[in-house]
Amino acid sequence: MRFHLLGSLEVLDDDLPVPLGGVKQRAALGFLLLHANRVVATSKLLQALWQGEVPPTARKMLQNAVSGLRGVLTPHGSAAEGSALLLTHAPGYLLRVDQNSLDLSRFQQLTEQGRGELSAGNWPAAARVLRKALSLWRGPVLADLVETGINWPELTAIKDWRLSAQENCFEAELACGRHYEIIGELESLIEVEPYRERLNGQLMLALYRCGRQVDALSAYRRTRAALVEGLGLEPGRELQELERAILDHAPVLDLPPSVQRRHLLAVNQTPPVPAPAPVVVTSPVVAEPVATVDARDVTTVERKLVSVVMVSAQLGLAAGDGDPEDVDAVHQEVAAAVAAEVSRLGGVVGGNVGSVFLAMFGVPKTAEDDADRAVRAALAVRDRLASVADVQIGVATGDSLVRLPAVGTPTATGVLLDQCRQLMALAPLGAVRACTSTREAAVSVTWEADGAPSGGWQAVSCVSPSGVDRRTQAAVPFVERERELLVLQGLLEEVRTRRRPHFVTVLGEAGVGKTRLVNELASTSSALRGTATAFGDDHGYGPLADVVSGFSSFETLRAALASLVGVGELADRLHGSLACLASPGAGVQPDFPSWRRFLEEVAEASPLVVLLEDVHWANDVVLDFMEELSEHASSVPLLVIATARPELLQRRPSWFGGKRNATTISLDPLSHNGTRNLLNSLLPAGELSAELWQALMSCVGGNPLFATEYARMMADPRMVCVQNGTSLPLPPSVRGVLTAQLDSLPFDVKAVLQDAAVAGDLVSPGAVAATGGRDALEVAKALELLEQRDFLRRQGRNSETGEIEYGFRHLLVRDVVAEQLPRALRAAKHEQAQAWFEEPALDLTDRRAG
Template sequence: MEVVDDGLPVPLRGVKQRAALGFLLLHANEVVATSRLLRALWQQTTPPTARKMLQNAVADIRRLLVPGPSGAPTAALLTHAPGYLLHLDADRIDLRRFERLTSRGRSELAAGAWRSAARSLREALGMWRGAALADLVEKGIRWPELAAVQEHRLAAFEDCFDAELACGRHHEIVGDLEALAETEPPRERLHGQLMVALYRSGRQTDALGVYRRTHAALVDDLGIEPGRELRELHRMILDHDPALDLPPGDNGAPPRPLLSLGGGPPDPGSGGRSHAAAALSSDPPPAPTAPQRARVTAVLATAGLNDGTPLDRAEAACRHAVAATRAEIERFGGVVADSVGPMTLGVFGWPGRGAPTGTPAQDDAERAVCAALAIRDRFPAAAADPATPGAHPVRAAVRTAVATGDLLAVPRADAPPRIISGGVIDACLRLLASTAPGGVLVCDTTNEASRQAVVYCSDCAPAGGWEPLGALPEGRCAPGPEGGGERELVVLRGLLERVRRRNRPHLVTLLGEPGSARTTGLMLGLQQSVDALPTVVRCLWGGGPASGADTAPSALASIARAYAGVADTDTREAAEGRLADAVRGLVGAGDLAAWLISHLLPLMVRDDRSPEAYKAMRWFLEEIAAQRPLIVVIEDLDRADDDLLEFIGDLVERVSPVPLLVMAIARPELLRRRPGWGTGRFDATTITLDPADPPDAPAQDHSRETARAARP
C-alpha cells in the first residue's frame, strides 16, 4: 500500500495504521463499524486496549490527510456512527480506476471491439505491481475483500486474453498464459486459453499436455472431471477442428473471437454464436450468454452421517439430507446452484431468479440466514428415512455457512446459473471449516445486513463467524407467526437449541426484576418452546425465598426436591426414600449412589452448606443432564451468598460436556457485587431486560408462581 501526495510518497508508520487505512480504502465512502474494524485488525484475539489503539491509528491517519496545494482537503476521515467514514474522490484510489477500466474493456469485448478491449484491459492490468496490499498480507492479514480483489484481477486477465486471442496475438501471450496457469490450476477458462494459444502457435503436443495436467489436478485434488467446454476443446485439438483456426480479417473486417470457456462475447459474423459453436453444429444452438458478476448471499450446507449409519443406507441418507436442504433454500426464495455429494450450494440475490415477486434486494441476506436456520432445524428431527418406516434412523448432522460477496456465473434461462468462481464460495468454505456439526456460521457482511431480522449470539460466536440463534417473528423473512415476538425469547430459544445440539453447557443471566411481567412472560414463552421440542427437556426451578432470606440452601434444595419428587409435607424418611430412588435411577445402586444420597439428603432437609454438598449437587445435575437435556432456573441470584455465586459461576465450566442450560435471574445489583460476572467466556450470555412491560405481557399481578406452575 502506498499513499502519494504531489508525486511524493507519504510515510505510513505502524502495521495497525496501515491496516486501518487499507481496510477503510477498500470500503471508501462507506461507513465501517468500529467492531468490524477491530475484527479486521485483530483477526485472532482482540486485546483489551484494541479500541484505544484503533483511535490512535485513526488520529495518525487524520494527520496525514492535510489539505493539498489548492487548500481544499482531498480526503477526510470522519467519525460516523457506528464507526468511521473515509470520504474521498474514487479517482484517487487506483483500485477504483482499475475497476472502471476493466468495466470499459468488458463492454468493448461484448461489442466485438477486440483491439479496443485489449488496450483497455492491458491498461488496467498494467496498474498492478504485485498482490493487493502485499505488505499487510505478509503480516498475516487475511481479509475476504482481498480475495475478491484478486478474483477480479484474474477475471480481467482472462478477458484480456480472450480479446488478444481474437486479435491473433497468440504468440505474444503464450508466456503470460503459461505463468498464470501454473499458479491457478483450477481455472479451466485460463487453461483452455493456453491450449488454444499453444495450438495456434503450432504446439499441439504442448496443448494436449496442458489438458492432461489440468485433468489430473482436478481429479486428484477435487475429485471432479473437467467441464464440458474444456473436454470439447480437447476433442477439437485432437481432430484439428477448423473452428480453432483464426482466419485473417480481410478488407478491414474484424477478426473472429475465440471459443470462450467463460461464455465470451459472440461473433458478430455468425448470427450471435461463437465461431467454434457455429462449427460444432449444423442446427445452431441458442446464443451463448456472457458471464455475469453479481453481489449475492450464498448458503453452503454439507451433511455428515454418524458412525451408526448402516453402509447400505448411506446413499439414501445423503439423498434425504440434500433434498431437505434444497427444499428449505427454495422455500425462502433461493436458487440451488449445485449439489455435489452431501454438499449443496444455494444462492440468494442472483439477478432475475429465486426471490419472490416484490422482495427487495436487501432481504437476500435475511432470507439466506433464515433458510440456514430452517436447514439446521430439520436435523436430526427430520433425519429418519421416510422410505423405510421403523428402520434404523439416519443421523445427519448438517453444517451450514452463509456469506455475502461477488459471484461470477453464466445465466441460464430455464436452469440455475452455472457457477464459474467467486469469493463468496471461498468465504463459505472458510466458515464451514469452523462450523460445528448441527451449527450455522455467518460472515460479517451477512451479519450486518440481517441484524434487523435475525438474533445473533455475540457472546458465543467462534472466531471467524457469527452464530445465528433465531429469526424474529416480525422479521420479513419469518415463515409464519410465532408467539412471543421478543428478541430476548429468540435468544433463549436459540441458546437452548445450541445446548441440545452441541451437548455443551451454557450459563444465561437474566438481569431484570424477578417475578415481573416481563420476566414471567419470557419464562412462559420459553416453556412453550420446551413443550414443543421433539426431545424431552427437564426443567428444574430453584425458587426464591421470602424477602430477606438467604437463597443458597433453598435454591439448590428446591432443585433436588423437585427432581426427586419430595413434597414439603414429607417426613425425613419419606424424603430419603424418594431421593434414593431418584439417584439410583440415574447412577445405579453402587458406591456413587450412596455418596450422592449421603450429601444431597442433608442439603434437602437441613440446608447443609459443606463443600461436599455442593460437589454432590454438581455431580447430580450432570447425571440428570446426561439422561436428557436439562434447564436449571435459579431466581434472586443477586441475594445469594458467595458460596452459591461461586457454584453457579463455575458450574458450566466444571461439569462434563452435557446439554445443561443454567438460567440465573437476578437484579442488576448482581453486577455491582460481581463486575466480571459472565464476561469473557464463550459458555455464558447476559441478557438485560427492559424494565418496561411488553405490549402483550401478562398483567402485573402475575407472580413468579405463574411461570413455575407451567414447568414440566
C-alpha cells in the first residue's frame, strides 16, 4: 500500500484508492501517519480527534476507528510482507509503515538530499532533487481533514518544511541562471506568504537579473510596506543590503562566471548546420515546466501567432514640472502596473524604451485566447493608470518570429511590432486601439462602432470571461452524440428515482462537443452552471460563484436562502459562506461544508443538475471540493456533470477513479458520415467540388468546432477563390487551439514532434532521429509519449526495418507543427530526412540492430 498525506488523505492498493470510512477513522489514520513508526499515546490521539472537550464515549469510538483501520490495512486478515501494521503498543498505538510507501517520508528524504547538494554548491542537482520533492505535493497537507476543522500543530510544521524546500529550490535555480523561469512562481507564492523575506529577496534578485531593476525595487517597497503595516517591523539587514546592491548595480548580484559563459555561448553560438542539438528524453511522462526549460541548450526560434501590447505614458505631464525624481516615481508606478496586469493574464513584459512599454501574449507558450488576454491587460492598465498618467495603448495580433532564449526575456520581430506602434500612436489619450485580427479574436471585448480597419478599433470594456460563451453552439446541429445523451438522461432519471447523488465527467479534446452535449441535457431540465476560466478569476472560486449566482443574485441571496431553508442560524451560516464568493478581494475563503449543504438543500427541494465546465482550468481547491462533495454528499437527487479536457487526468490521474457514484464519458471525434452531415447543415446551399469536400473533411477531422470555424470561413465572400482549388487556409481559432495543445508538450518532446512533421506522413524512430540529429532510442520514447498524448497514432511496423511507424492524428497538427519552424531550419531538416530515406534498406536494418 501507498499512503498520501501531501494533499487529501489517500491510501492506494495496486494504484486503486482504498475506502477509509468516516471522518474520525480518516483523522485517526492521518494522525498516526504523521507519527508513523512511533508510538502515539491514546490520550494524545483523543486530543487530536476531539480538539476541545473529549466526550465520555471517545475511547470506545477510537477503538472502533482503530478496528476499522485494521480491516482497511489488512483486508484479508493477515498482513503481507512489507505492508502496514497498526499495533496496540502501550501507552497507545503504533503504525508501522515502509518509509518508501509514505509520500511525507519520501519528501523529507529528498529535501535532505537537496539541501546537501545545495550546501556542496551542486546547483543543478539540488534544483532537480528539490523539484522532485515538491512534485509529490497534490495540495495542502491533509486538505480533506483540514476542511473538517482539523488544525494540528504538525500541519503547520510540514507547511513550513515545504516553504523551506521551495526557497532552497529557488536558490539553486537562481544559481543555475533560471531567474526568468521562476518569477511567476515566486510572485504567486509571495501573494500567500508576503512576510517571508527570503522569498521576497529571491524575487527581487530574479527581477533584477531579467533587466527589471524598477520592478525589483518595487517588490522591495511592497515587502517593506507589508512588514511595517502588518507586523510593525522593518525589513531585515539582508533585504536592505539587497535593495542597496540593486540600486548600485553591484557585481555581486550577477550570475557566477561559469554560468554566464554557458548562457552566453548558448545565446550567441551559431551552429554550422541549422539543426537543434541532441535532446534527452528521460521518461515518457510529462515533464514539469522547469524541466522543459532545462532542456534548452541554445536559443530557440519559432514562427508563432502572438499578440503584442504597447503602452505609451505621458510621464512629463503626470509629473507636473518634470522634475527627474518625480518623473521617475511616475515611471516606476506605470512599470509596476504594466507588469502586474500583464503577468496576471499570462503575458510577458518585454521591457521598455523610455516611457513606452512592450508586452507579449503567446510567448513562450500559446493560449487559445491570447488576443483576449492582451486586450484585457491593455484595458486593465488603462483603468489602473487613469489617475496616474495619460496613456495611449496599441494591441496587434499576427505572425512573428519569436526567439526563446534559455535565459532572459523572449523577443519577437516582424511588421507586427510596427503595426502595434502605429495603432498606439493613433489612440487618443486614455484609449486602447487594436487591429482587425485582434478585434475578431477578442470576443469578450466591446468595441466602438465607428472603428475603421486602417485606424484600428477602439476597445471600450470587457465582460467577465465566465459570462462569455466563447464557442456559441446554439445553431450547431446535435450530431452523433445520442448515445452519450441517453446515458446522461438515464443517470438523471436514476438520481430522481433513487434520490442519491451521482457525478459524471465528460472528457474530450477542445471543440469536440462537450458543451453541446450538456446543453442538450440542460434544455430538458433546469440546471445551475459554473465555468472555470483560464484567466480573469482572481480568487479562484469562479465556478462555485457562478452556481450560486444561477440560484440567486448575490444582492437577493439572503431572501432566496430564507425561502429555501427558512430564517435562522442555518440561513445565516449559508449566506455568510456563499456571499464571500462575490468578493474576490476580501481574502475570505468559502466554507465548503456549508457550500455542500447549500447544494443538498437545493436538491432536496427539487432534483438538481449542476454543470461545471472546463474544470481542467479550475484550481486545486475547487477540484478538491468536487471530490470531497462526491464522498460526503447526502442522499439527495443531485447530478453533477463536469466537462474537461484530457489535461485534467494529467493533474489528477485518479480523478473519481473507483467511486460507485461516478461515471466518465469520453467523447471521440465524429465519424466520417457524422462530419459530412454536420458540414452539410452548416455550409450555405450550393455544390462544392469533390476535391474541396475532401479537403474540408480532412481539415475538420471529426471536430465540431473545426467544422463550425471552417464553415464560417467558407461563407466569407473572400473564399470564392478557393472553389477551384483544394488548399484551405487555417482559421485563426483552430490554429490557436492546436498551437496551445502543442505548447503544452515538454520542450524536448515538442522538438521531436517538429522533426516528425518534417520527416513525412508516416514516420519511424529512425527517420525522426535522422531528421533532427537525435538518439533513436530517446526519440522512440518521445514518440511513445506523443502517442499517449494523442498527437500521433501507431500504424504498425515497417516491413523492412521492423520499427514502429506512427501517423499524425490530425493532418492539421502536422501542418501547424511544421510551420512553427523557420524556413531555413525546416529546409535543412527536410534534406536530412530525404538523405535518410534514400539510404539502402540494409543500412537501415544495420543501424537499428546497432
